[in-house]
Amino acid sequence: MTSSSFGDVVLVGFPFTNLRTTKRCPEIIIQSLAYQDRPDVILQAITSQVRKPSAVGEALLQDWQAAGLAKPSMLKPLIANLDKNQIVKHLGQLSAADRDLLTGLLANILGEQK
DSSP states (O other): OOOOOTTEEEEEEEEOTTSSOEEEEEEEEOOOGGGTTSSEEEEEEEESOOOSSOOTTOEEOSSTTTTTOSSOOEEEEEEEEEEGGGEEEEEEEOOHHHHHHHHHHHHHHHOOOO
């Protein structure tokens, strides 16, 4: 995959937080177009382990099927930077509403800069 856009859903080997193990699963591209020429990609985790109430930084995707996901899924506040070669395939794209949701969550997780 040579180009990636904010909100693209891709299949990758995503690292666990201990960085010793990876799991092949769908993730969301969260980088800007300005970052695209780099050999790496910035991703945010998605999980099909839907729980309510959601914790800080989590939110249920409304249009999960349109994004190419097999099950209802939610955003998780786990971010990784991986080599683009780790991307196995492109699954889909978040809807405009889910991209807005993702943008709001990122601002909440990372702190809105002024």
